[in-house]
Amino acid sequence: MATGRSHRPATRSRGIPEATVARLPLYLRALTALSERSVPTVSSEELAAAAGVNSAKLRKDFSYLGSYGTRGVGYDVEYLVYQISRELGLTQDWPVVIVGIGNLGAALANYGGFASRGFRVAALLDADPALAGRLVAGLPVRHIDELESIVADNQVSIGVIATPAGAAQEVTDRLVAAGVTSILNFAPTVLTVPDGVDVRKVDLSIELQILAFHEQRKAGEDRQDPDGDVPAVMPA
Amino acid sequence: MATGRSHRPATRSRGIPEATVARLPLYLRALTALSERSVPTVSSEELAAAAGVNSAKLRKDFSYLGSYGTRGVGYDVEYLVYQISRELGLTQDWPVVIVGIGNLGAALANYGGFASRGFRVAALLDADPALAGRLVAGLPVRHIDELESIVADNQVSIGVIATPAGAAQEVTDRLVAAGVTSILNFAPTVLTVPDGVDVRKVDLSIELQILAFHEQRKAGEDRQDPDGDVPAVMPA
């Protein structure tokens, strides 16, 4: 799981709890699918099932946005798509830069889901001179030296980091200095940023380790001793 | 952020809270870095700073594993690395299959962080016959028809899904039927699985949308009306 920043008192932004914000994209996706099938209205029960959440939670989530439902009927799909999009800020265009166009960065650049919802790749940046000018997903890779001017010229406020871990903090510092205030970090490092800058991280190996923990638990559950303590492999 | 399954009462597995489990990989990473620098001991304060968490939280997290610290001194780095590795199940080998070797799947296969910590890519699977046999990250891509035999032969319990969204549920069903009990899903879909199967998801576009929400909030904070409600663009 990618989590938000640490040193923040779980800001209830404009009254909308953080946990709710994190679910809005999920609802939006389900609603968009319904919209494409021209379904006019949907009940909290149906939508909750599609989004994989509890229906009471969904209703409470929506109640933070306002009273958009009709009792006895449900929610108007199109209207809700619009309201959630607006709430998430997807009615405007968000230019994004991707830094580090290696295996992962190139895959991200090729990802269609980007453009679909208000996000536009403003530039691809890499420190490798050999990459400069090469086309990736139809865009030329620009040299990292152009970072500051690109961010300024395109009013970029969101940066995606797909560099090796060792370069991530330096890239972050430059992005922040240039005016970026939201960062999505794929490198396995803890980033330090000033107040007012949001960082979210996506960390494959953390996810796998969490799965391994539960997997181990499942395996040992019905087999070995309930308390799996090893006496003392190493003295403290 | 990738989150865990929904329909589970936040299982406090063997007394270790889920939130703690999610942080253990973070501590482990910081500790491994210290270990490589041959640092013998570390205080909760230092380690917490390196992991980007509150020191009291870190101490409480460790207290669930046992009393591994020494008052007045701190924690033995090597010993803690071992204890956390064992707790997370990283002392054993976890064979993993990756399904869907497109842009993202190939990037994942090339990812070094996989092998580093107990995870071994047992096979790469794709439905495209044109890909079969091609080498990706030194491994031949196998056809999806071999899924069942590969999972069985290699005792695979963890599967990574990097197929298009439309194929994800079908792939999931086959993985689960073949014996996989943990799934890491990169496709933007809600997966339905039987009890006992864990699903974690990594969703780029959700992360971006959450960032966009806060970004919009920052932008509108000092500018427009404090309560940003638009009167009525669409009647209910």
Added chain:
DNA sequence: CCATCTTTGTGCACGCGTTCACAAAGACAT
């Protein structure tokens, strides 16, 4: 052996998030 100093381990309080359960609202039929 005692004093001092550092750092752990945890009791406690508080706030957020989740879920149940139900009254109120509205649609729809008669």
Added chain:
DNA sequence: ATGTCTTTGTGAACGCGTGCACAAAGATGG
């Protein structure tokens, strides 16, 4: 209009996670 039926919106209770603050533990020096 009135009654019935469906579904929303939310009050209330509960549990989990967080962080403060401090007593206890142990190291270290004299």
